[in-house]
Amino acid sequence: MARDTLTGSRIRERRIIAGLKQAELARAADISASYLNLIEHNRRRIGGKLLVEIARLLDVEPALLTEGAGATLVQSLREAASSGEAGAGEAELDRVDEFAGRFPGWAGLLAAKERRVGTLERAVETLSDRLTHDPQLAASLHEMLSRVTAIRSAASILAEPGEISPEWQGRFHRNIYEDSGLLAETSRALVAYLEAGDEPKSQQATAPQEELDAILGGEGYAFPSLEAGEETPEALAARLSKGASEAAAGLLTAHLARAAADIAALPAEALATARDALGPDPVALAARLGQPIGRVMRRLAAMPEAEGARPGLVICDASGVLTARQPIADFPLPRFGAGCPLWPLYAALNRPGVPLTARLEQPGRPPRTVRAFAVAEPAESPRLDRPPLYEAVMLVLPDGPEEDREAAAPQPVGVNCRICPRRDCPGRREPTILAAERDTGF
Amino acid sequence: MSKRLLLIEDEPNIIEAISFILSRDGWQVTSHVSGRDAVDRIRREAPDVVILDVMLPGKSGYDVLQEIRNDDALSGLPVLMLTARGQDKDRELALRAGADRFMTKPFSNTEVLEAVRAMVPAA
Numbered sequence: 001m002a003r004d005t006l007t008g009s010r011i012r013e014r015r016i017i018a019g020l021k022q023a024e025l026a027r028a029a030d031i032s033a034s035y036l037n038l039i040e041h042n043r044r045r046i047g048g049k050l051l052v053e054i055a056r057l058l059d060v061e062p063a064l065l066t067e068g069a070g071a072t073l074v075q076s077l078r079e080a081a082s083s084g085e086a087g088a089g090e091a092e093l094d095r096v097d098e099f100a101g102r103f104p105g106w107a108g109l110l111a112a113k114e115r116r117v118g119t120l121e122r123a124v125e126t127l128s129d130r131l132t133h134d135p136q137l138a139a140s141l142h143e144m145l146s147r148v149t150a151i152r153s154a155a156s157i158l159a160e161p162g163e164i165s166p167e168w169q170g171r172f173h174r175n176i177y178e179d180s181g182l183l184a185e186t187s188r189a190l191v192a193y194l195e196a197g198d199e200p201k202s203q204q205a206t207a208p209q210e211e212l213d214a215i216l217g218g219e220g221y222a223f224p225s226l227e228a229g230e231e232t233p234e235a236l237a238a239r240l241s242k243g244a245s246e247a248a249a250g251l252l253t254a255h256l257a258r259a260a261a262d263i264a265a266l267p268a269e270a271l272a273t274a275r276d277a278l279g280p281d282p283v284a285l286a287a288r289l290g291q292p293i294g295r296v297m298r299r300l301a302a303m304p305e306a307e308g309a310r311p312g313l314v315i316c317d318a319s320g321v322l323t324a325r326q327p328i329a330d331f332p333l334p335r336f337g338a339g340c341p342l343w344p345l346y347a348a349l350n351r352p353g354v355p356l357t358a359r360l361e362q363p364g365r366p367p368r369t370v371r372a373f374a375v376a377e378p379a380e381s382p383r384l385d386r387p388p389l390y391e392a393v394m395l396v397l398p399d400g401p402e403e404d405r406e407a408a409a410p411q412p413v414g415v416n417c418r419i420c421p422r423r424d425c426p427g428r429r430e431p432t433i434l435a436a437e438r439d440t441g442f
Numbered sequence: 443m444s445k446r447l448l449l450i451e452d453e454p455n456i457i458e459a460i461s462f463i464l465s466r467d468g469w470q471v472t473s474h475v476s477g478r479d480a481v482d483r484i485r486r487e488a489p490d491v492v493i494l495d496v497m498l499p500g501k502s503g504y505d506v507l508q509e510i511r512n513d514d515a516l517s518g519l520p521v522l523m524l525t526a527r528g529q530d531k532d533r534e535l536a537l538r539a540g541a542d543r544f545m546t547k548p549f550s551n552t553e554v555l556e557a558v559r560a561m562v563p564a565a
Contacts, residue, residue: 142497145526146453149548153459156551168462175455 006097007051008042010065013102014058015040028057064101073100076111125415140190147183151176210336211248212255213325215240221313221326222304226260227268233257255324259302266291266299275300280311282373282395283355293355293375297395301326312370312396314345317379318389330368331360331396332415340414341427344374345394352376352390359399359410363421369399369410445562448489449473450480450506451524452498460493463551464558477501481509484516491562493554496525496536504539511540520561524549 015025026036029050038044046054047066055062074096081091092099100107154172157164164172219240225231231239233256241249266289278284282300286293301313312331315324320338327333339345344356355375362368373395378388414420417429447464451457452475461471474483478500484492492510496503503523510516523541525532536544543557 142526145547146456150453150455150459152548153456153463153551157459157462160551171458172462175458179455 006042007046007066008040008044009098010101011036011046011054011058012040013098014060014065017102018058020058025054025057029053064104073104073107073111076114077107080110080114137190137193140186140193143186144183144190147179147186150179151183154179207336208245208247208251209323211244212251213335215244215248215252216255216324216326221310222302223256223259224304226256227263227304233260259298262295262299262302266295268299268303271296271299271303280397283357283375292377293373294377294391294393297373297375297393300395311398314339314343314394314396316345316349316392318349318391320346320349323391328370328396328398330398331362331370331372334416337416338429339416340420341429342411342413342425343394344372345392348374348376348392348394349390352378360396360413361410363412363414371397371399373397444468444470445490446470446472446487447491447493447558448484448487449493450475450477450483450498450503451493451495452476453495459551460554463555467555467559469558475499477503477506480506481513481516484510484519485513489519491520491522491558493522493524493558494541496523496532504535507536507539507541522554522557522561 015022022036022040023033026033029036030053031050035044039046051062051065055065058065077096077100078093081093081096154175158169158172158176223236225236226233234253237249237253237256241252244252270289271285274285274288278288280300282293282296285291285300286296289296297313298315301311303310310326310328312328312333313324313326314322314333316322316339322333322339325333325335333339343360344358348354348356353376355373357371357373360370360372362370374392376390376392379391380389382388412422412425414422414425417425417427417431420428422428445468447469449457449460449464449471451460451473454475457473457475461473464471472487472489474480475498477498480494480498480501494503494506498506503525507521507523510519510521520542521540522543522545523536524545524547525536526547533544542561545553545557
């Protein structure tokens, strides 16, 4: 039902809430009861002075009668209903507008709780990802527990009844002193690490690959000075890797050298012209431009354009380890560890040289769909009597308009198992920490 | 004759504390700080029981334990594993790898003593 046709229903709801009879309200508004009855049953339109007068009599804003509760509020309530716990009963979705109108306080509270749950779930995802895969956190906690163990053991020995030689007493006193100093130091370092949320990502990173991802993310995954030939990859790497580890600086130099080679083989202007003519399909572009598909994907993902419009890119080596992670809004990527085994990225490794494409659906409210292309290509020059090492590349594009999408349902995938609610997924490696989806698509 | 115990742990102050309480209980305690050559040391010393930390330099305690269990001469050696992680899955991992007992840091001296005595009675 269109929104304006509900104005009458809202007047009726508000009148009942106010404890007024139809005739009383009609009299106060200087109209007949039968006319008000027609309005309340949405059989007569209402507006202008009469609407303002009735709103005044009902002690509400006229907009509440014409527009009902805010669209955002209704949408939040719909999301809350769709994410309801199994077994908790179905929400009356067809009466959501009535609910929001009659009980705006409760509806607002429910919507706020729904938003809060969403925020907390995202925080849990992030923290769980960090706790599971963060080597610095694991090492710090191990160090702290080891110090606590040593202090506890030495203190109990000193506290127990019985003779202990002065030499041993001195030794354990010294050990407790040393361990407590180290414990304090480790605790301080851990707190500083955990509180580093406001620092640039590169300063929070611990593994070289993570440092590299942070530096590339900080630059928006594009390098205008390389595109313009104003800076060499080595000079740019030296500039961007200040403060980073030597290993991360090496990875960055290799990454930028490859980017420079890609730019030389496929300048932005040539790619942009072809893309304008053919669209962003990397397979068609590779055929037109005479370039490997993987290179076209890397270039599309690094084109000097508005950051929000840049595609996502994921690269993995032959062992499946992710070596490049460039997320987009509708396709978040795990900060650490492996991705979802259902991504076409991994299927491409099984069929080297064969480009694959699929519409993918990430779980969420609402589920997010994207178009992905993937291909596995040799990562090294051919050698005699030795199969080449392959590398798989996956380009992630925002999903096209509805009319361009094929009828088949998108392929359900996730970010990684730990933060994926699809419990009955055949690719599941470990249990999820999230509540299950009602319909997982499998 | 006192029973021999080899403590494989890389924290010197934990080594000193555990060595003290077990020696006082009548055990002959030696220690080793690396996972890499831990099994060689076990073969040389032939201890009656081993206390093995999970996080060791060179090789993890799980890998060391696997080597012990794959060695016919050592497969029955009682092993108490120490770890800083107390989740059920870590306990399962340790017991599946062949640990006789599993203890989470920070443990108490009494717990260690009782566990070792239970593994090899009549020290």
